[in-house]
Amino acid sequence: xxxxxxxxxxxxxxxxxxxxxxxxxxxxxxxxxxxxxxxxxxxxxxxxxxxxxxxxxxxxxxxxxxxxxxxxxxxxxxxxxxxxxxxxxxxxxxxxxxxxxxxxxxxxxxxxxxxxxxxxxxxxxxxxxxxxxxxxxxxxxxxxxxxxxxxxxxxxxxxxxxxxxxxxxxxxxxxxxxxxxxxxxxxxxxxxxxxxxxxxxxxxxxxxxxxxxxxxxxxxxxxxxxxxxxxxxxxxxxxxxxxxxxxxxxxxxxxxxxxxxxxxxxxxxxxxxxxxxxxxxxxxxxxxxxxxxxxxxxxxxxxxxxxxxxxxxxxxxxxxxxxxxxxxxxxxxxxxxxxxxxxxxxxxxxxxxxxxxxxxxxxxxxxxxxxxxxxxxxxxxxxxxxxxxxxxx
Numbered sequence: 488x489x490x491x492x493x494x495x496x497x498x499x500x501x502x503x504x505x506x507x508x509x510x511x512x513x514x515x516x517x518x519x520x521x522x523x524x525x526x527x528x529x530x531x532x533x534x535x536x537x538x539x540x541x542x543x544x545x546x547x548x549x550x551x552x553x554x555x556x557x558x559x560x561x562x563x564x565x566x567x568x569x570x571x572x573x574x575x576x577x578x579x580x581x582x583x584x585x586x587x588x589x590x591x592x593x594x595x596x597x598x599x600x601x602x603x604x605x606x607x608x609x610x611x612x613x614x615x616x617x618x619x620x621x622x623x624x625x626x627x628x629x630x631x632x633x634x635x636x637x638x639x640x641x642x643x644x645x646x647x648x649x650x651x652x653x654x655x656x657x658x659x660x661x662x663x664x665x666x667x668x669x670x671x672x673x674x675x676x677x678x679x680x681x682x683x684x685x686x687x688x689x690x691x692x693x694x695x696x697x698x699x700x701x702x703x704x705x706x707x708x709x710x711x712x713x714x715x716x717x718x719x720x721x722x723x724x725x726x727x728x729x730x731x732x733x734x735x736x737x738x739x740x741x742x743x744x745x746x747x748x749x750x751x752x753x754x755x756x757x758x759x760x761x762x763x764x765x766x767x768x769x770x771x772x773x774x775x776x777x778x779x780x781x782x783x784x785x786x787x788x789x790x791x792x793x794x795x796x797x798x799x800x801x802x803x804x805x806x807x808x809x810x811x812x813x814x815x816x817x818x819x820x821x822x823x824x825x826x827x828x829x830x831x832x833x834x835x836x837x838x839x840x841x842x843x844x845x846x847x848x849x850x851x852x853x854x855x856x857x858x859x860x861x862x863x864x865x866x867x868x869x870x871x872x873x874x875x876x877x878x879x880x
Contacts, residue, residue: 502533502559503559505529505532505533505559506529506559506562506563506566508529509525509526509528509529509563509566510566512525512529513525513526513566513567513569513570514570516570516574517574518574519571519574519575521574522567522570522571522574523567523571525567525570526563526567529563530560530563533559533560533563584596585597585600587660587661589639589642589643589661590642590643590645590646590661591646592646592649592650592659592660592661592667593658593659593660593661594660594661594662595660595662595663597658597660598658598660598662598668598670598720599720599721599724601658601670601672602616602618602670602720602723602724603719603720605670605672605673605713606713606718606719606720608672608673609713609715609718610715614672614673614674615673615674615712615713615714615715616670616671616672616673616674616712616713617670617671617674617680617710617711617712617713618668618669618670618671618710618711618712618713618723618724618727619668619669619670619671619680619683619684619687619708619709619710619727620662620666620667620668620708620709620710620711620724620727620728620730620731621649621666621667621668621669621687621688621691621706621707621708621709621731622665622666622667622706622707622731622732622735623641623645623665623666623691623704623705623706624703624705624706624707624735624739624740625703625705626638626641626664626665626704629641629697629702629704633697633698633700633702634698637697637698637702640695640697641695641697641702641704642661642665644695644697644704645667645691645695645704645706646659646661646667648690648691648693649667649669649687649690651690652669652683652686652687652690653669654671656672656673657669657670657671657672658670658672667706668724668727669683669687671683674712677710677712677744680710680712681710681742681744684708684710684742685708685742687706687708688705688706688707688708688740688741688742691704691705691706691740692705692740705739705740706740707731707732707734707735707739707740707741707742707743708731708734708741708742708743709726709727709728709729709730709731709732709733709734709742709743709744709745710727710730710742710743710744710745711723711726711727711730711744711745712744712745726745726749726750727745729745729749729750729753730743730744730745730749731743733749756812759809759812760812760816762798763796763809763812763813763816763818764816764818766796766798767818767821767822767825770825771796771797771798771799772794772795772796772797772822772825772826772829773794773795773797773803774792774793774794774795774826774829774830774833775792775793775794775795776790776791776792776793776830776833776849777790777791777793778790779791779847779848779850787843787847788847788848789847789848789849789850790834790847790848790849790850791849791850791852792826792829792830792833792849792850792851792852793806793852794806794822794826796808796809810854813854814854814855814856817856819854819856819857820854820856820857820860823852823853823854823856823857824857824866824870826851827851827866827867827870828869828870828873828874830849830851830870831849831870831871831873831874832873832874833849834849834874835874835875
């Protein structure tokens with residue numbers, strides 16, 4: 488009887504060791520499949536069976552469970568249940584971290600990961616990937632006129648239409664706002680990816696019905712094909728973005744393929760913008776005054792103030808070269824404020840030196856950006872006060 492007791496004790500110790508090892512393995516299991524493999528192996532050991540073959544799951548019901556092993560099996564089941572719950576929660580969190588919650592498409596993180604994988608595959612000869620970037624035209628108008636809930640519905644419809652154009656292996660993603668992307672892991676050439684871009688643009692031209700109204704959700708599409716070598720996801724996204732804005736500039740709802748000239752122009756624009764910002768700080772502007780003459784008598788009726796950029800290297804830069812950029816960046820507001828002060832001061836000086844009757848008028852052009860400023864009237868009053876004008880003068 489003693490030897491039977493010692494044998495039972497050894498089996499109990501063995502079962503405790505199996506449970507401890509299984510517990511550690513379950514904690515380390517990365518997913519539900521790994522949990523099931525650990526559970527199958529531990530079950531086999533508890534029942535005194537050989538480890539299961541790969542892909543074969545052993546259940547407690549497959550073999551009679553000895554009475555002395557039932558408690559250990561119950562403990563294992565409890566551990567496996569907790570591990571499965573934890574694995575399912577981790578999988579759900581991972582899914583949410585990779586999916587856009589509004590549209591169900593991949594998000595920027597998932598797109599970057601898949602893009603890195605496609606570029607890595609290209610380096611070993613699997614074919615070149617292509618990236619298409621889409622931005623909805625005038626989507627802000629939909630949000631402003633119909634509300635954000637209607638805007639969200641439009642985005643969901645756009646997502647479904649993008650999915651309908653994809654082949655197995657392609658990936659559609661929402662990068663944020665009204666910006667979408669499509670990744671084609673392998674393309675046969677530029678013509679193929681341009682044709683896909685045109686299909687995407689075409690399917691989005693069909694009106695969307697939201698809140699009882701038909702609205703257009705057209706998109707401009709930029710295309711960037713990987714060319715091998717030292718490519719990276721951020722560069723492809725940047726270049727596709729440049730191509731997309733080129734499509735918008737060319738008339739919207741079209742498709743443009745990235746070329747190196749786009750990058751050169753973008754860098755030049757950045758340099759030009761930086762120089763313009765320095766010009767605002769250093770007040771590198773001058774005003775030229777164009778006379779307005781009465782056709783009848785030929786007398787001077789007034790003057791129009793025209794700004795010029797007194798560039799330190801290029802000399803006088805005409806408004807056609809920098810006003811549009813100033814409008815886009817908001818720099819037109821401080822430039823316009825400076826012109827207003829300079830013109831008022833000049834008009835006051837002329838009045839003192841040449842007291843003509845009636846006084847010639849002086850016009851100063853205001854940009855739309857300036858007209859939208861809530862303190863425009865204060866700017867005008869400040870310019871008049873600073874130059875010494877008084878009411879009635």
